[in-house]
Amino acid sequence: DITQTTTTPPLGSGPYRITDAEQSRFLLYERVPDYWGKDLGINRGRYNFDQIRYDFYRDRTIAREAFRKGLVDFLQETDPRYWNTAYEIPAREKGWIQQRRHNFSTYVGLIQGLAINTRRPNLQDVRVREALTLAFDYNWYERVITQGFYTRPESYFSNSNAAAVGLPDEDELSKLNPFRDQLPPRLFTHPFEPPRSSGQGHNRANLLHARQLLQDAGWTIRGGTLSNAKGEPFSLTFIVRTPDEQRSITHYVEQLQRLGFKVRVRLVEAAQYISIMKDFDFDFAMQGVxxxxxxxxxxxxxxxxxxxxxxxxxxxxxxxNDAVDALITAVLNAQTQTQLIAAQKALDRILLWNFYIIPLIAIEGPRVVYWDKFGRPPIDAEYRTGFPDTWWYDNKKAERIDLAR
Structure with a gap:
């Protein structure tokens, strides 16, 4: 009965089966010795562990301490502060702990971006959205918040051959020309370049450019507040779900206030967030793509x-956007690789030049830390590192660590 919850392990047909579990604590898998697919060519060299146990931690700090003490063998690290400092312990100096980035190219796009809600009348002008993008000092964010841990996304198809670079070629133009009168003219004459700064937190040139764009769109400073011709202030509301999301926009909020925006940041819990997204009651919200x-x-x-x-x-x-809709159809209906890449690049340009989302973090392979007790193939699959599928337990490496404890 799929309408009922259960803790009874389901029947499966894969190389592992669940043999033990405790809700919110752990999940234990055991290799199936007579797995029907073990001799298929695609599976040779895979599924080498007799058991795989996943432990669940509500607190990342406790999970890191469990790893450091050897209670956990493998951990994915997503926080640059801890990646850079938390594993500087004697075990790492001795080579017992390894840090590396795994490959991942099955998906591209954004782990995180700031979506600008174009349903709001004030945010429908592309000049306003470009001004808001200019005000985000990415180089400061990269230096202070992410500490170079993540890659800056300069495309909706970052890390792929479908990312738009330079000017559109003939194949792209054949997709774009039917919508030329609906698209920003610069799309055809200028390569897209995201805003850049010194990273020291001043961002003066970009803020001056943003102020001019806002003025061109009818927004000027009156009594220290950005207002339209009717004297109505330009207010912005950010919806964030975690303190980390809030921390990532603190400097941005300060920059927007310098431009005269009235800014409100709402840290909301899950039920509130669902209601807000349902009603589109926000100006900015985090989004992965x-x-x-x-x-x-x-x-x-x-x-x-x-x-x-x-x-x-x-x-x-x-x-x-009619052009976006048409290019999506062109991507999905592409019959050749050339058609597919041209349609993706054309779509990428339209999305970038309309400033719908401020890209923050590109999708890329995860950073992991593990106790060096495993063997692995000398070459990683480009599309995705084969952990745990293609790794195996190395007794000699494990004994070296265990004997020294």
Whole structure:
């Protein structure tokens, strides 16, 4: 009965089966000795561990301490502060602990970006959205918040051959020209370049450019507040779900206030967040944009007009653009690699030049830390590192560590 919850392990047909579990504590898998697919060519050299146990920790700090004490063998690290300092212990100096980045190219896009809600009348002008993008000092954010831990996304298809670079080529122009009168003219004459700064927190040139764009859009400073011709102030509301998200926009909020915006940051819990997203009651919200390679229907979910007004939509920015819709169709209907890449690059340019999302973190391989008691193939698969599938337990390495404790 799929309507009922259960703690009874389900029947499976894979190389492992669940043999033990404790809710919110751990999950233990055991290798199936007579697995039907073990001799298939695709599976040779895989599934080498007799048991795999996943321990669950509510607190990342406790999980890190468990790893440092050897209670956990393998840990994915997502916080740059801890990646740089938490594992500087004697075990690492002796070579018992390894840190590395795994490969991952199954999906491209954004782990995180700031979606600008274009359903709001004040945010429908592309000049306003460009000004908001200019005000985000990414180089400061990279230096202080992420400490170079993540890669800056300069495309919606970062780390792939579908990322738009330079000017559009003939194949792209064949996709873009039918919408030339609807697209920003610079799309055809200038390569897209994200804003850059010294990273020291001043960002003066970009703020001056942003102020001019806002003025061109009808917003000027009156009594220290950015207002329109009617004297109505320009207010912005950020919705964040965690203290880390709040921390990541603190400097940005200060920059927006310098431009005269009235800014409110709301740290909300899950039920509030669901209600807010349902009603589109926000100006900025964090969003991830994962796009399979080759792309599938997630393009429709994230960017198509049909999903702009659907409650809880993945089209968080509320994109309603005929050119975007047409390019999505071109991507999904591509018959050759050349057609596919041209359509993706053209779509990328339209999204970038309309400033719907401020890209923050690109999708890339995870950073991991592990006790060096494993063997692994000398070459990682480019699309995805084969852990734990293709790794194995190395007794000699493990004995070296255990004997020294």
């Amino acid at each position: 994962g796009i399979a390679q080759p792309p599938t229907l997630e393009l429709v979910a994230h960017f198509h007009s049909n999903n702009a007004l659907v409650p809880h939509t993945s089209n968080r920015a509320g994109i309603q």
